[in-house]
Amino acid sequence: MELNIGDIVEFNVEKIIKGGFISHIDDSEIFLPKSLSGLKEDESVIGKKVKAKVKEFKENSVVVDRKAYLNEIKEKLESLKEKIISANVTKVKNSGLVIDIDGISGFVPKDEIFYKKIDHKKYISVGDDVEVMLVDPVRRIFSIKKALPNPWEEIKDLNKGDVVKVSVSHITDYGAFVDLGNGAEGFLHISEINWDGMNDLTLGQEIDVEIVEINTDEEKLRVSRKNLLDKPAEEFSKKYKKGDILKGVVTKFINVGAFVEIDGISVLLPNKFVSFKKGEKASDVLNIGDEIEVKVITIEPENNKVIVSRKDVLSNPYEEFAKNYQIGDNVKGKVKHITDFGSFVDLGDVEALVRKEDMKNEYNVGDEFQGKIIELNGDKIKLAE
Incomplete structure:
Protein backbone atom coordinates (compact mmCIF):
# COMPACT_ATOMS: atom_id res chain seq x y z
CA MET A 1 0.00 0.00 0.00
CA GLU A 72 -10.34 17.76 10.37
CA ILE A 73 -13.43 15.70 11.22
CA LYS A 74 -14.53 18.36 13.71
CA GLU A 75 -14.25 21.06 11.04
CA LYS A 76 -16.21 18.93 8.60
CA LEU A 77 -18.90 18.30 11.22
CA GLU A 78 -19.13 21.99 12.04
CA SER A 79 -19.80 22.67 8.36
CA LEU A 80 -22.69 20.16 8.42
CA LYS A 81 -24.70 21.96 11.12
CA GLU A 82 -28.33 22.61 10.18
CA LYS A 83 -27.81 20.95 6.79
CA ILE A 84 -29.67 17.97 5.42
CA ILE A 85 -27.08 15.51 4.15
CA SER A 86 -27.04 12.03 2.66
CA ALA A 87 -25.58 9.14 4.66
CA ASN A 88 -25.13 5.44 4.11
CA VAL A 89 -26.25 2.90 6.73
CA THR A 90 -23.35 0.61 7.70
CA LYS A 91 -24.89 -1.15 10.72
CA VAL A 92 -28.44 -1.63 12.04
CA LYS A 93 -28.57 -2.08 15.83
CA ASN A 94 -31.39 -2.33 18.35
CA SER A 95 -30.27 1.04 19.70
CA GLY A 96 -30.14 2.77 16.32
CA LEU A 97 -28.16 3.12 13.08
CA VAL A 98 -24.43 3.43 12.40
CA ILE A 99 -23.96 5.67 9.36
CA ASP A 100 -21.15 6.85 7.10
CA ILE A 101 -20.86 10.34 5.60
CA ASP A 102 -17.90 10.60 3.25
CA GLY A 103 -15.73 8.51 5.56
CA ILE A 104 -17.06 10.06 8.78
CA SER A 105 -18.92 7.61 10.99
CA GLY A 106 -21.94 8.72 12.97
CA PHE A 107 -24.89 7.33 14.90
CA VAL A 108 -28.66 7.81 14.69
CA PRO A 109 -30.36 6.76 17.97
CA LYS A 110 -33.60 4.81 17.50
CA ASP A 111 -35.63 7.71 18.94
CA GLU A 112 -34.27 9.94 16.18
CA ILE A 113 -35.27 7.67 13.29
CA PHE A 114 -39.07 7.86 13.13
CA TYR A 115 -41.70 10.04 14.75
CA LYS A 116 -43.79 6.88 15.09
CA LYS A 117 -43.07 4.21 17.69
CA ILE A 118 -42.13 1.49 15.21
CA ASP A 119 -39.30 -1.03 14.87
CA HIS A 120 -36.67 0.59 12.64
CA LYS A 121 -35.05 -2.82 11.97
CA LYS A 122 -38.06 -3.77 9.84
CA TYR A 123 -37.75 -0.73 7.60
CA ILE A 124 -34.04 0.12 7.28
CA SER A 125 -31.22 -2.18 6.12
CA VAL A 126 -27.43 -2.00 5.76
CA GLY A 127 -26.57 -0.19 2.53
CA ASP A 128 -29.64 2.06 2.55
CA ASP A 129 -29.11 5.76 1.93
CA VAL A 130 -30.85 8.06 4.39
CA GLU A 131 -31.07 11.81 4.83
CA VAL A 132 -29.88 13.06 8.21
CA MET A 133 -29.17 16.21 10.16
CA LEU A 134 -26.36 16.69 12.70
CA VAL A 135 -27.61 17.19 16.28
CA ASP A 136 -24.46 16.59 18.38
CA PRO A 137 -21.07 17.15 16.67
CA VAL A 138 -19.06 16.05 19.72
CA ARG A 139 -20.65 12.60 19.89
CA ARG A 140 -21.41 12.54 16.13
CA ILE A 141 -25.13 12.04 16.74
CA PHE A 142 -27.43 12.52 13.75
CA SER A 143 -31.20 12.56 13.31
CA ILE A 144 -33.39 11.37 10.45
CA LYS A 145 -36.43 12.96 12.10
CA LYS A 146 -34.87 16.42 12.07
CA ALA A 147 -34.43 16.12 8.29
CA LEU A 148 -38.17 15.52 7.85
CA PRO A 149 -41.15 17.87 8.25
CA ASN A 150 -42.09 17.92 11.94
CA PRO A 151 -45.65 16.56 12.32
CA TRP A 152 -45.82 17.99 15.84
CA GLU A 153 -45.68 21.50 14.39
CA GLU A 154 -48.86 20.70 12.46
CA ILE A 155 -50.81 19.86 15.63
CA LYS A 156 -49.54 22.61 17.92
CA ASP A 157 -52.97 24.29 17.83
CA LEU A 158 -54.68 21.26 19.37
CA ASN A 159 -55.65 21.53 23.04
CA LYS A 160 -56.68 19.36 25.93
CA GLY A 161 -60.31 18.33 25.47
CA ASP A 162 -60.23 18.42 21.66
CA VAL A 163 -61.70 15.39 19.89
CA VAL A 164 -59.74 14.02 16.92
CA LYS A 165 -60.03 11.04 14.59
CA VAL A 166 -57.02 8.69 14.69
CA SER A 167 -56.00 5.23 13.49
CA VAL A 168 -54.49 2.50 15.66
CA SER A 169 -50.83 2.17 14.62
CA HIS A 170 -49.39 -0.12 17.31
CA ILE A 171 -50.86 -2.34 20.04
CA THR A 172 -49.03 -3.23 23.27
CA ASP A 173 -49.87 -5.07 26.50
CA TYR A 174 -50.41 -1.73 28.21
CA GLY A 175 -52.46 0.05 25.55
CA ALA A 176 -52.03 1.33 22.00
CA PHE A 177 -50.38 4.05 19.93
CA VAL A 178 -52.60 6.04 17.60
CA ASP A 179 -51.64 8.00 14.47
CA LEU A 180 -53.13 11.46 13.91
CA GLY A 181 -52.68 11.01 10.17
CA ASN A 182 -49.55 13.07 9.75
CA GLY A 183 -47.00 10.84 11.50
CA ALA A 184 -47.45 12.22 15.02
CA GLU A 185 -48.52 9.55 17.48
CA GLY A 186 -50.40 9.64 20.75
CA PHE A 187 -50.58 7.08 23.53
CA LEU A 188 -53.87 5.46 24.50
CA HIS A 189 -53.46 3.64 27.82
CA ILE A 190 -55.42 0.42 28.22
CA SER A 191 -57.45 2.01 31.02
CA GLU A 192 -58.59 4.70 28.55
CA ILE A 193 -59.65 2.37 25.73
CA ASN A 194 -63.07 1.54 27.17
CA TRP A 195 -64.88 1.24 30.48
CA ASP A 196 -64.11 -2.50 30.80
CA GLY A 197 -60.32 -2.05 30.81
CA MET A 198 -60.10 -4.52 27.91
CA ASN A 199 -58.14 -3.90 24.71
CA ASP A 200 -60.70 -4.44 21.93
CA LEU A 201 -58.80 -2.50 19.26
CA THR A 202 -57.34 -3.77 15.99
CA LEU A 203 -54.44 -2.41 13.91
CA GLY A 204 -55.56 0.22 11.45
CA GLN A 205 -58.91 0.75 13.18
CA GLU A 206 -60.15 4.34 13.01
CA ILE A 207 -61.51 5.75 16.29
CA ASP A 208 -62.39 9.09 17.85
CA VAL A 209 -60.38 10.08 20.90
CA GLU A 210 -60.23 13.00 23.30
CA ILE A 211 -56.90 14.71 24.02
CA VAL A 212 -56.12 14.49 27.75
CA GLU A 213 -52.53 15.76 27.63
CA ILE A 214 -50.51 17.44 24.88
CA ASN A 215 -46.98 18.90 24.79
CA THR A 216 -45.72 19.35 21.24
CA ASP A 217 -42.28 20.57 22.40
CA GLU A 218 -41.72 17.24 24.18
CA GLU A 219 -43.62 15.27 21.48
CA LYS A 220 -46.00 14.00 24.15
CA LEU A 221 -49.66 13.22 23.54
CA ARG A 222 -52.08 11.17 25.64
CA VAL A 223 -55.61 10.46 24.51
CA SER A 224 -58.77 8.76 25.78
CA ARG A 225 -61.40 6.83 23.90
CA LYS A 226 -63.28 5.93 27.07
CA ASN A 227 -64.25 9.55 27.71
CA LEU A 228 -66.29 9.56 24.50
CA LEU A 229 -68.17 6.33 25.24
CA ASP A 230 -71.38 6.02 27.22
CA LYS A 231 -70.81 4.83 30.75
CA PRO A 232 -71.96 1.20 31.05
CA ALA A 233 -73.75 2.03 34.30
CA GLU A 234 -75.85 4.63 32.47
CA GLU A 235 -76.85 2.05 29.87
CA PHE A 236 -77.57 -0.46 32.61
CA SER A 237 -79.80 1.99 34.51
CA LYS A 238 -81.97 2.44 31.41
CA LYS A 239 -82.85 -1.28 31.44
CA TYR A 240 -82.72 -2.39 35.06
CA LYS A 241 -83.31 -1.17 38.60
CA LYS A 242 -82.08 -1.99 42.08
CA GLY A 243 -83.55 -5.27 43.31
CA ASP A 244 -83.88 -6.88 39.86
CA ILE A 245 -82.82 -10.52 39.69
CA LEU A 246 -80.90 -11.22 36.46
CA LYS A 247 -78.77 -13.83 34.74
CA GLY A 248 -75.18 -13.11 33.74
CA VAL A 249 -71.95 -14.79 32.69
CA VAL A 250 -68.70 -14.70 34.69
CA THR A 251 -66.03 -13.09 32.46
CA LYS A 252 -63.09 -12.19 34.69
CA PHE A 253 -61.71 -12.59 38.22
CA ILE A 254 -60.04 -9.74 40.10
CA ASN A 255 -58.73 -9.38 43.67
CA VAL A 256 -62.01 -8.00 45.00
CA GLY A 257 -64.36 -10.34 43.16
CA ALA A 258 -65.45 -11.00 39.59
CA PHE A 259 -66.91 -9.25 36.58
CA VAL A 260 -70.24 -10.56 35.32
CA GLU A 261 -71.58 -9.67 31.89
CA ILE A 262 -75.30 -8.92 31.65
CA ASP A 263 -76.63 -8.01 28.19
CA GLY A 264 -73.13 -6.99 27.07
CA ILE A 265 -72.55 -4.79 30.13
CA SER A 266 -69.88 -5.71 32.67
CA VAL A 267 -70.89 -5.40 36.34
CA LEU A 268 -69.05 -6.15 39.58
CA LEU A 269 -69.70 -9.10 41.86
CA PRO A 270 -67.67 -8.46 45.05
CA ASN A 271 -66.31 -11.44 46.97
CA LYS A 272 -68.44 -10.58 50.02
CA PHE A 273 -71.59 -11.05 47.91
CA VAL A 274 -70.57 -14.40 46.37
CA SER A 275 -71.75 -16.74 49.12
CA PHE A 276 -72.64 -16.92 52.79
CA LYS A 277 -69.27 -18.38 53.77
CA LYS A 278 -66.91 -15.80 55.23
CA GLY A 279 -63.67 -15.33 53.29
CA GLU A 280 -64.88 -17.26 50.26
CA LYS A 281 -63.83 -15.63 46.96
CA ALA A 282 -65.56 -15.65 43.60
CA SER A 283 -62.68 -17.66 42.11
CA ASP A 284 -63.19 -20.32 44.83
CA VAL A 285 -66.72 -21.24 43.74
CA LEU A 286 -67.13 -19.96 40.17
CA ASN A 287 -65.48 -20.52 36.78
CA ILE A 288 -65.06 -18.25 33.78
CA GLY A 289 -68.08 -18.79 31.54
CA ASP A 290 -70.43 -19.84 34.35
CA GLU A 291 -73.98 -18.51 33.98
CA ILE A 292 -75.22 -17.36 37.36
CA GLU A 293 -78.22 -15.59 38.83
CA VAL A 294 -77.59 -12.33 40.68
CA LYS A 295 -79.51 -9.52 42.34
CA VAL A 296 -78.81 -5.85 41.56
CA ILE A 297 -77.94 -4.07 44.82
CA THR A 298 -76.26 -0.84 43.60
CA ILE A 299 -76.65 1.33 40.49
CA GLU A 300 -74.71 4.63 40.40
CA PRO A 301 -74.67 5.89 36.79
CA GLU A 302 -72.69 9.03 37.65
CA ASN A 303 -69.88 6.91 39.16
CA ASN A 304 -70.24 4.15 36.54
CA LYS A 305 -70.91 1.69 39.35
CA VAL A 306 -73.11 -1.40 39.23
CA ILE A 307 -72.82 -4.01 41.97
CA VAL A 308 -74.62 -7.33 42.02
CA SER A 309 -74.94 -10.10 44.59
CA ARG A 310 -75.08 -13.84 44.10
CA LYS A 311 -75.54 -14.37 47.82
CA ASP A 312 -78.88 -12.52 47.79
CA VAL A 313 -80.48 -15.03 45.40
CA LEU A 314 -79.35 -18.10 47.32
CA SER A 315 -81.39 -19.68 50.10
CA ASN A 316 -79.92 -18.69 53.46
CA PRO A 317 -78.10 -21.79 54.79
CA TYR A 318 -77.92 -20.24 58.27
CA GLU A 319 -81.70 -20.12 58.46
CA GLU A 320 -81.84 -23.79 57.42
CA PHE A 321 -79.17 -24.64 59.99
CA ALA A 322 -81.15 -22.90 62.75
CA LYS A 323 -84.21 -25.02 61.90
CA ASN A 324 -82.27 -28.24 62.48
CA TYR A 325 -79.95 -27.34 65.37
CA GLN A 326 -80.10 -25.53 68.68
CA ILE A 327 -77.71 -24.36 71.38
CA GLY A 328 -76.12 -27.34 73.13
CA ASP A 329 -76.19 -29.65 70.10
CA ASN A 330 -72.96 -31.39 69.11
CA VAL A 331 -71.70 -30.91 65.54
CA LYS A 332 -68.72 -32.03 63.46
CA GLY A 333 -66.72 -30.16 60.85
CA LYS A 334 -63.25 -29.40 59.49
CA VAL A 335 -60.98 -26.54 60.44
CA LYS A 336 -61.02 -24.17 57.45
CA HIS A 337 -58.69 -21.38 58.58
CA ILE A 338 -56.98 -20.23 61.76
CA THR A 339 -56.71 -16.68 63.14
CA ASP A 340 -55.11 -15.05 66.19
CA PHE A 341 -58.42 -15.19 68.07
CA GLY A 342 -59.57 -18.66 67.07
CA SER A 343 -60.49 -20.98 64.22
CA PHE A 344 -63.27 -21.19 61.65
CA VAL A 345 -64.87 -24.59 61.20
CA ASP A 346 -66.62 -25.64 57.98
CA LEU A 347 -69.94 -27.31 58.77
CA GLY A 348 -70.97 -27.83 55.15
CA ASP A 349 -73.08 -24.90 53.98
CA VAL A 350 -72.23 -22.76 57.01
CA GLU A 351 -69.18 -21.79 59.07
CA ALA A 352 -68.75 -21.56 62.82
CA LEU A 353 -66.20 -19.76 64.98
CA VAL A 354 -64.35 -21.42 67.85
CA ARG A 355 -62.61 -18.84 70.00
CA LYS A 356 -59.22 -19.75 71.50
CA GLU A 357 -60.60 -19.75 75.02
CA ASP A 358 -63.24 -22.30 73.96
CA MET A 359 -60.68 -24.75 72.53
CA LYS A 360 -59.00 -27.48 74.58
CA ASN A 361 -56.72 -28.79 71.85
CA GLU A 362 -54.55 -27.36 69.07
CA TYR A 363 -55.67 -27.81 65.48
CA ASN A 364 -54.31 -27.41 61.96
CA VAL A 365 -56.20 -26.53 58.81
CA GLY A 366 -58.00 -29.65 57.58
CA ASP A 367 -58.27 -31.27 61.03
CA GLU A 368 -61.65 -32.62 62.11
CA PHE A 369 -63.33 -30.69 64.92
CA GLN A 370 -66.17 -31.75 67.18
CA GLY A 371 -67.89 -29.40 69.59
CA LYS A 372 -71.17 -28.09 70.86
CA ILE A 373 -73.08 -25.00 69.74
CA ILE A 374 -72.83 -22.17 72.29
CA GLU A 375 -74.27 -19.35 70.15
CA LEU A 376 -76.75 -19.40 67.26
CA ASN A 377 -77.66 -15.93 66.03
CA GLY A 378 -78.34 -15.40 62.33
CA ASP A 379 -75.09 -15.99 60.46
CA LYS A 380 -73.12 -16.09 63.72
CA ILE A 381 -72.47 -19.60 64.98
CA LYS A 382 -70.05 -20.26 67.82
CA LEU A 383 -68.76 -23.62 69.05
CA ALA A 384 -66.84 -24.86 72.08
CA GLU A 385 -65.11 -28.11 72.94
Missing part, protein backbone atom coordinates in the same frame (compact mmCIF):
# COMPACT_ATOMS: atom_id res chain seq x y z
CA GLU A 2 1.54 3.30 -1.12
CA LEU A 3 1.10 6.09 1.40
CA ASN A 4 1.40 9.83 0.98
CA ILE A 5 1.53 12.69 3.45
CA GLY A 6 -2.03 13.71 4.31
CA ASP A 7 -3.53 10.28 3.63
CA ILE A 8 -6.03 8.93 6.18
CA VAL A 9 -5.04 5.49 7.51
CA GLU A 10 -6.94 3.12 9.77
CA PHE A 11 -5.22 0.58 12.03
CA ASN A 12 -5.46 -1.29 15.32
CA VAL A 13 -3.09 -0.31 18.12
CA GLU A 14 -0.72 -3.24 18.61
CA LYS A 15 1.55 -2.13 21.43
CA ILE A 16 2.69 0.77 23.57
CA ILE A 17 6.29 1.97 23.46
CA LYS A 18 8.02 4.90 25.06
CA GLY A 19 6.54 8.02 23.54
CA GLY A 20 3.65 6.49 21.65
CA PHE A 21 1.91 3.56 19.97
CA ILE A 22 2.96 1.06 17.31
CA SER A 23 0.94 -0.72 14.61
CA HIS A 24 1.47 -2.04 11.07
CA ILE A 25 -0.19 -1.58 7.69
CA ASP A 26 1.05 -4.27 5.33
CA ASP A 27 4.86 -4.16 5.80
CA SER A 28 4.96 -0.57 7.02
CA GLU A 29 5.38 0.22 10.69
CA ILE A 30 2.99 2.91 11.91
CA PHE A 31 4.10 5.13 14.78
CA LEU A 32 1.54 7.32 16.55
CA PRO A 33 3.26 9.71 18.98
CA LYS A 34 1.49 10.05 22.30
CA SER A 35 1.38 13.85 21.88
CA LEU A 36 -0.53 13.43 18.60
CA SER A 37 -2.79 10.58 19.67
CA GLY A 38 -5.43 11.86 22.06
CA LEU A 39 -5.28 8.39 23.63
CA LYS A 40 -4.56 7.21 27.16
CA GLU A 41 -1.21 5.47 27.50
CA ASP A 42 -2.50 2.27 29.10
CA GLU A 43 -3.38 -1.30 28.13
CA SER A 44 -7.04 -0.41 27.44
CA VAL A 45 -6.05 1.01 24.01
CA ILE A 46 -4.43 -2.22 22.80
CA GLY A 47 -6.55 -3.49 19.90
CA LYS A 48 -8.41 -0.19 19.55
CA LYS A 49 -9.17 0.74 15.93
CA VAL A 50 -8.16 4.33 15.16
CA LYS A 51 -7.85 6.65 12.19
CA ALA A 52 -5.03 9.16 11.68
CA LYS A 53 -3.38 11.35 9.03
CA VAL A 54 0.06 10.52 7.63
CA LYS A 55 2.39 13.24 8.99
CA GLU A 56 5.86 12.23 7.80
CA PHE A 57 8.06 9.33 6.78
CA LYS A 58 11.04 8.21 8.81
CA GLU A 59 13.62 5.54 8.00
CA ASN A 60 11.84 2.72 9.79
CA SER A 61 8.27 3.96 10.24
CA VAL A 62 5.39 6.13 9.08
CA VAL A 63 4.52 8.83 11.62
CA VAL A 64 0.78 9.56 11.87
CA ASP A 65 -1.26 12.25 13.61
CA ARG A 66 -4.63 11.28 15.09
CA LYS A 67 -5.35 14.74 16.52
CA ALA A 68 -5.01 16.28 13.07
CA TYR A 69 -7.52 13.75 11.75
CA LEU A 70 -9.96 14.47 14.59
CA ASN A 71 -9.64 18.23 14.06
